[in-house]
Amino acid sequence: xxxxxxxxxxxxxxxxxxxxxxxxxxxxxxxxxxxxxxxxxxxxxxxxxxxxxxxxxxxxxxxxxxxxxxxxxxxxxxxxxxxxxxxxxxxxxxxxxxxxxxxxxxxxxxxxxxxxxxxxxxxxxxxxxxxxxxxxxxxxxxxxxxxxxxxxxxxxxxxxxxxxxxxxxxxxxxxxxxxxxxxxxxxxxxxxxxxxxxxxxxxxxxxxxxxxxxxxxxxxxxxxxxxxxxxxxxxxxxxxxxxxxxxxxxxxxxxxxxxxxxxxxxxxxxxxxxxxxxxxxxxxxxxxxxxxxxxxxxxxxxxxxxxxxxxxxxxxxxxxxxxxxxxxxxxxxxxxxxxxxxxxxxxxx
Amino acid sequence: xxxxxxxxxxxxxxxxxxxxxxxxxxxxxxxxxxxxxxxxxxxxxxxxxxxxxxxxxxxxxxxxxxxxxxxxxxxxxxxxxxxxxxxxxxxxxxxxxxxxxxxxxxxxxxxxxxxxxxxxxxxxxxxxxxxxxxxxxxxxxxxxxxxxxxxxxxxxxxxxxxxxxxxxxxxxxxxxxxxxxxxxxxxxxxxxxxxxxxxxxxxxxxxxxxxxxxxxxxxxxxxxxxxxxxxxxxxxxxxxxxxxxxxxxxxxxxxxxxxxxxxxxxxxxxxxxxxxxxxxxxxxxxxxxxxxxxxxxxxxxxxxxxxxxxxxxxxxxxxxxxxxxxxxxxxxxxxxxxxxxxxxxxxxxxxxxxxxxxxxxxxxxxxxxxxxxxxxxxxxxxxxxxxxxxxxxxxxxxxxxxxxxxxxxxxxxxxxxxxxxxxxxxxxxxxxxxxxxxxxxxxxxxxxxxxxxxxxxxxxxxxxxxxxxxxxxxxxxxxxxxxxxxxxxxxxxxxxxxxxxxxxxxxxxxxxxxxx
Numbered sequence: 001x002x003x004x005x006x007x008x009x010x011x012x013x014x015x016x017x018x019x020x021x022x023x024x025x026x027x028x029x030x031x032x033x034x035x036x037x038x039x040x041x042x043x044x045x046x047x048x049x050x051x052x053x054x055x056x057x058x059x060x061x062x063x064x065x066x067x068x069x070x071x072x073x074x075x076x077x078x079x080x081x082x083x084x085x086x087x088x089x090x091x092x093x094x095x096x097x098x099x100x101x102x103x104x105x106x107x108x109x110x111x112x113x114x115x116x117x118x119x120x121x122x123x124x125x126x127x128x129x130x131x132x133x134x135x136x137x138x139x140x141x142x143x144x145x146x147x148x149x150x151x152x153x154x155x156x157x158x159x160x161x162x163x164x165x166x167x168x169x170x171x172x173x174x175x176x177x178x179x180x181x182x183x184x185x186x187x188x189x190x191x192x193x194x195x196x197x198x199x200x201x202x203x204x205x206x207x208x209x210x211x212x213x214x215x216x217x218x219x220x221x222x223x224x225x226x227x228x229x230x231x232x233x234x235x236x237x238x239x240x241x242x243x244x245x246x247x248x249x250x251x252x253x254x255x256x257x258x259x260x261x262x263x264x265x266x267x268x269x270x271x272x273x274x275x276x277x278x279x280x281x282x283x284x285x286x287x288x289x290x291x292x293x294x295x296x297x298x299x300x301x302x303x304x305x306x307x308x309x310x311x312x313x314x315x316x317x318x319x320x321x322x323x324x325x326x327x328x329x330x331x332x333x334x335x336x337x338x339x340x341x342x343x344x345x346x347x348x349x
Numbered sequence: 350x351x352x353x354x355x356x357x358x359x360x361x362x363x364x365x366x367x368x369x370x371x372x373x374x375x376x377x378x379x380x381x382x383x384x385x386x387x388x389x390x391x392x393x394x395x396x397x398x399x400x401x402x403x404x405x406x407x408x409x410x411x412x413x414x415x416x417x418x419x420x421x422x423x424x425x426x427x428x429x430x431x432x433x434x435x436x437x438x439x440x441x442x443x444x445x446x447x448x449x450x451x452x453x454x455x456x457x458x459x460x461x462x463x464x465x466x467x468x469x470x471x472x473x474x475x476x477x478x479x480x481x482x483x484x485x486x487x488x489x490x491x492x493x494x495x496x497x498x499x500x501x502x503x504x505x506x507x508x509x510x511x512x513x514x515x516x517x518x519x520x521x522x523x524x525x526x527x528x529x530x531x532x533x534x535x536x537x538x539x540x541x542x543x544x545x546x547x548x549x550x551x552x553x554x555x556x557x558x559x560x561x562x563x564x565x566x567x568x569x570x571x572x573x574x575x576x577x578x579x580x581x582x583x584x585x586x587x588x589x590x591x592x593x594x595x596x597x598x599x600x601x602x603x604x605x606x607x608x609x610x611x612x613x614x615x616x617x618x619x620x621x622x623x624x625x626x627x628x629x630x631x632x633x634x635x636x637x638x639x640x641x642x643x644x645x646x647x648x649x650x651x652x653x654x655x656x657x658x659x660x661x662x663x664x665x666x667x668x669x670x671x672x673x674x675x676x677x678x679x680x681x682x683x684x685x686x687x688x689x690x691x692x693x694x695x696x697x698x699x700x701x702x703x704x705x706x707x708x709x710x711x712x713x714x715x716x717x718x719x720x721x722x723x724x725x726x727x728x729x730x731x732x733x734x735x736x737x738x739x740x741x742x743x744x745x746x747x748x749x750x751x752x753x754x755x756x757x758x759x760x761x762x763x764x765x766x767x768x769x770x771x772x773x774x775x776x777x778x779x780x781x782x783x784x785x786x787x788x789x790x791x792x793x794x795x796x797x798x799x800x801x802x803x804x805x806x807x808x809x810x811x812x813x814x815x816x817x818x819x820x821x822x823x824x825x826x827x828x829x830x831x832x833x834x835x836x837x838x839x840x841x842x843x844x845x846x847x848x849x850x851x852x853x854x855x856x857x858x859x860x861x862x863x864x865x
Contacts, residue, residue, distance in 0.1 A: 129399070129407035135440045169411055170399065205389060206396070206415040213418075242444035243410035248417040252448055255372035261420060265379030272530040273377070276368065276501035279492060288444050312498075 005111035006037045006054035009118075016104045018043045018120065020050065041120060048101060049121045053079050055113040072113075077195045079103075079117040082185040085162070085192060086119075089184065092160040096153030098122060098173045098182040121173075121182075128172040128179070134243050140291060141342035143240045146172070148335035149179040150236060154229055155328040157181070161190035163225035166203035167232035169239055188225060201228065207235055207245055210274055210308045213260035216267035218310060226326035227310035233331070234305025237298065242288050246281070246306045253280035274308040293345070297338060301331060350773040350795075350807075350814040351708065351739045352701070352732045352766065359645040360575040361610040362545050363538035363568070364638050364693065365508060366664070368501050374663055376636065377535055380567055380603040391419040397426045406441045409433050413448055422452050465664070470687045470715060477722045485509050493522075500529035504539045511695040514728040516547055532562045534569060541572045546695060550580055558585075567593050571607035578614055587611065594630060601634035609639035616646055628653055635660060641667040648675070664692050670702060679710050690719070695726045697733075704736055709845070713740045729756045731763040735771045742777045750778050765802045769795050773811045780818040788818065789826075806846070809837045813849040820856045831857050 013019045024038030039050040055075055086100035102120040125131060128146065133139050150172060157164055166186035173182040186202045188194055196202040200217040209231035211217060218224045235246035242249065251259060254277035263270055286299040307313040314325040371377055396415040400408045409430035416427040431449035434441040441449075468476070489506040496502060503526035510519035523540045530536045537557060544553035554576040563569040563586065570586050570593060577584035584590075590611050594604050612627030628646060631639045632655070640657055644667075647653040657668035670685035683706045690699035700723030707716025720737045727733055734753050741750035757771060776791030792815035799808035816830045834857075837850055 129405060129411060130403060132407050133440075134406055134442045134445075169407065170395075205391065206393070206418050239410070239414075241442070243406055243442045244444055244448050245411070245414035245418065248414035248448060249444065251417050252451060255369065257372050257375060257378050259420075263379060269379060269533070272500045272533045272536065273372070275496075275499045279496040279499045279502065282496070283492070284444060284447075288442060 004037075004054060004056045005108040005114050005116045006052040006056070008108050008111065009037075009039055009050070009052055009106070009116065012106070012108070014041070014104065014106050014118075016043075016102060018048070018050065018102075021047075040123065047123050049123045051119045051121065053117045053119075055115065074195065076117070078185060079119070081192070081194045082183075083119060085184045085187055085189055085194070088189065088192060089157065089160065089162060094153070094156040094160065096149055096156055096178075096180050097184065098124065098175075098180045122175065124173040124175050124180075124182075126174055127170045127182070128174055128240075129169045131174045132240065132243075140294070141339060141346050144294075144335060144339035144342050145177075146174070146179040147237055147240060148332065148339045150181065151233060151328055151332045151335050153179075153181040154233055155332050157187070158226060158229065158324075158326075158328065163188050163229050164203075164232070165201065165225065165228055166207075167229065167236060168204055168207045168245075169236070172236065190221065200224065203228070203232070207232055207247060209306075209310065210247070210250065210260070211267060211310050213247070214263065214267045214270060222324060223310065223326075226324060227313050230305050230313050230326045230328070231310075233328070234302050237302050237305065238285060241298065242285060246302070249281045249284065250274075250277050250306075250308070253277040253284070271309060278306070278308045293341070294338060297334070301334060305331065350770050350777070350810050351704075351736045352770050359642060360579050360613060361571055361606050361638055361642050362575055362579075363542050363572050363606070364664075365539050365542040365695075366692065367508070368505060368535060370664070371535060374636065375602060376538075376568065378603070380599050391421075393419055393421050393424070393427070397424070400426060400430055404433070406434060406437060406445060410442070410445045410448075413445070413452055416452065417448065422455055427452060465666075465688045465691055468684075468688055468691065470683045473687045473715070473718055473722075476691055477718070477725070479513055479725055482509055482513050482725075486513075493525075498529065500526040500533060500536050503529065504536055507543060508539070508695070511543060511546065512726050514724075514726045519543060520547065520549075527556070532560065534562070534566055537562070537569055538572060541576065545576065545579070550576065554580055564589065567599055567604045567607040571610040574607070574610040574614060578610075578617065584614075587614065594627075601630075602636070605631045605633070605635045605639040607631075609635075609642040613642060613646065616649060621650055621652065624650065625653055632660075635662060637662055637665045637667065640665055641671070644668040644671055664688075666692055667699070670699070674702065674706065679706050682706055683710070683715070686719075690722065694722075697723060697727060697730070700727075700733065704740075708740070709848075713744060716740055729758075731757045731771060732767045735767060735774050738778060739770075739774045742774065742781050745781055747778055747782045750781075754778060765798070766804060766807055769798045769802070769804070769807045769811065772798060773814055777814060777818060780822065785822055785824065789815075792818070809846055810849070812837070813846065813853050816853045817849075817856065820853065820860060823860065827857070827860070 009020045010023050011020060018041040020039045021042050022040035037052045037054055039052060041048050041050045053075060055072065083100050083103040089097055090099045098121050100119045101122060103118070105115055105117040108114050108116055154164060154167070164181055164184070164187050166183060167181065171181065171183045173180045186196060188197055188202055201208055201212045205213070209228055212228065238244065238246040238249060254273065256262065258270055258273045282299055282303050285302055286295055289295040289298055304315050305313065312319070315330040318327050318330055319325045393412065393415040396412040400412040412430045413427060413434070416422050416424060421427055431452040434445045434449040438446060486506065486509045489502055489509060493502045493506055503522045507519045507522035507526065510522060520543070523543050526536045527540055537560065540556055541553050544556065554573070557563050557569050557573040557576065560569065563573050570590050573586050574584040574590055590607050593599060594608050594611070608627045608631035612624045612631060615624035615627060628643050632643060640660055640662060643653060643655045644657055647655050657665055657672045666685050666689035670682050670689050673682035673685060683703065686699050686703040686706060690703060693699065700719050703719035704716040707713065707719060717737055717740050720733045723733045724730065734757050738750045738753045741753070754775065772791050773795035776788040776795060779788030779791060792811060795811040796808060796815070799811055812833055816834050819827050819830055834850065834853060837846065839847060839850065
């Protein structure tokens with residue numbers, strides 16, 4: 001018996017009235033999640049994206065010998081948390097996040113785990129990886145515009161005490177001219193008791209900031225969570241222009257002895273070496289930006305957003321002031337200005 | 350006459366290389382496992398899945414990034430994504446291609462080989478271009494301004510300045526690095542070497558003596574003990590150093606210099622047994638510095654046996670050069686000395702050894718090449734200039750010799766032995782330019798100066814050089830001088846004196862034969 005009911009929704013009309021018309025294939029929405037299957041669904045002429053939670057996958061990666069009930073409990077908690085957090089953000093007037101439009105569950109007979117919880121989102125053009133074009137110089141304005149949207153989204157989340165924590169290319173959803181943050185599943189909120197609230201980092205380690213990789217973190221929620229989002233935003237800038245993550249760029253310039261899985265010293269001991277690797281990474285980033293006007297500006301943004309020591313991350317002027325070092329206001333303004341400038345340049349090209 | 354290379358007192362002062370080289374050599378690894386490894390299960394499956402579906406440069410870039418961060422560079426899908434990026438240069442970014450190439454390269458041979466390993470003395474000249482150093486300095490200065498938070502850049506800048514003999518700039522850059530990272534091993538060890546290099550021993554010693562990290566970092570404890578010994582003081586870290594060695598909490602490699610430093614102290618104090626035990630521990634997993642120290646110690650204590658070639662150590666040039674030199678394998682010694690110099694371009698010892706070997710194999714060109722290379726980091730150094738002038742004058746290139754001689758001013762600081770050499774060398778130049786009386790006066794002054802400092806070696810060297818010149822001009826003083834030459838004991842002197850005495854005696858005998 002096939003255990004993956006989440007894969008068996010195609011062609012079914014759900015209890016909620018949505019008809020599953022297509023399964024996640026090329027050029028559809030990406031979910032960015034390993035524990036879900038994506039579908040295209042339709043109801044009353046409206047086409048949306050359905051994210052079906054794959055219980056079977058959850059079992060596969062769970063600790064061996066763990067109670068089935070516990071595993072299912074975790075899954076249900078994860079599903080409920082993403083739904084509730086999405087609703088919370090929606091109520092708080094956040095606009096740059098891809099919200100859950102509807103949530104439900106379907107019983108698909110014939111599978112060992114027949115329950116498939118699902119979330120329905122607006123259908124997007126895809127995640128940023130399917131849209132971005134590294135060869136097109138005119139894409140410059142689009143990239144900056146998209147980064148502005150993302151920074152606005154993050155700022156909106158921070159203003160309601162939510163940290164996204166899992167910002168990565170697959171979680172940037174593109175809707176025509178607008179970019180939104182997707183997948184709040186690994187986000188954390190001060191006001192909502194979530195399954196990951198006790199973790200120091202809840203996102204994907206591939207994009208995690210260096211301090212997390214070196215097992216160093218601040219116990220202060222604000223500092224730890226916002227410093228992480230700051231780094232993740234900077235890492236997106238690097239991805240948009242270089243097509244690789246900031247962490248990969250940084251590791252490229254750090255000798256193997258200092259890689260996070262090799263180094264066993266304390267974080268303060270490695271700081272000078274990280275600073276050196278970071279210098280070289282920023283250097284390479286700058287060299288890769290062909291447009292002279294933006295070279296210095298964007299490099300500075302990355303430098304401030306991705307600084308390898310969390311206490312020195314953020315805009316220098318913001319750090320000098322009292323309050324949250326990681327306030328994104330100045331970055332939002334900067335992205336807006338650069339995006340407008342880029343559009344102006346293209347129009348006069 | 351020439352100052353010779355003397356393999357005199359050696360201490361385990363940290364070697365100073367570029368940051369990249371030092372880190373590859375493992376000298377910056379953490380000696381203690383303080384922080385537990387991050388307990389996470391890593392996977393790049395979702396990245397592979399997306400790459401296999403979409404096959405775009407963005408998905409490939411995302412996958413290779415994930416692979417680099419999570420250590421999955423050897424995965425077949427990752428290698429395919431890397432190849433995809435390399436094969437699509439128009440739709441991939443430079444950074445993607447560069448990272449992809451790193452993945453492809455690292456899945457092949459990951460052994461780090463240094464360029465220096467293959468260099469021989471024939472190529473020496475190609476590497477002596479101060480322009481290249483100035484270019485590096487220009488770039489480093491720019492980076493130091495742009496990234497003023499980075500202490501490593503300031504250390505590298507200091508090193509480049511020291512290579513071209515810009516003492517004050519080198520010291521200033523290092524002081525900035527120390528401000529930025531006062532407790533970092535690379536910065537501290539580099540600064541210790543720099544300040545010691547410029548004879549600022551007190552400052553060099555204070556940097557490690559007063560630093561709390563010296564209490565826990567064997568690489569710094571070792572430097573402190575060596576500096577205390579250089580200053581004829583007893584280190585307060587001796588006991589702690591021994592405890593570190595015996596604690597068994599530290600790797601053999603991380604205590605190699607410390608054991609070598611302590612071994613040196615015991616050797617100087619005459620505790621042969623303790624010294625040998627410590628040197629033995631330092632050789633369990635040596636680096637080039639501790640090995641060179643044992644090589645040096647083996648000349649003082651014949652019970653210490655070491656064969657530098659039997660160790661597979663990177664940049665082991667000093668020990669090999671000295672070992673080959675002692676065993677009179679001069680060609681091999683010369684090649685190793687070239688590498689030693691290029692590895693430590695600010696150091697004077699490889700310069701002196703290289704020029705000395707050059708003169709022993711009758712190759713004045715290579716000898717001068719070393720000396721001129723040494724002048725880059727030690728501009729107007731009287732010892733180096735003296736040897737250049739001596740070499741040129743012997744070939745009757747007196748105009749060029751005079752030009753170099755003018756670089757030595759009354760303000761030049763020098764050791765007494767160098768003063769003796771310079772006086773004698775002036776005598777040589779005047780002899781070769783035809784001013785025999787002036788030359789004679791300088792030689793007689795040199796003989797007197799060498800007596801004043803009670804150094805028979807330099808007295809004999811001056812006498813033999815003087816005798817040669819009088820023989821060449823067939824002066825009336827030959828007989829009396831040769832009588833003095835005959836008093837030089839043939840069995841108790843170094844090979845250079847022996848060689849020179851034989852040459853002079855042969856010349857004298859030939860002259861006598863031709864007269865009869």
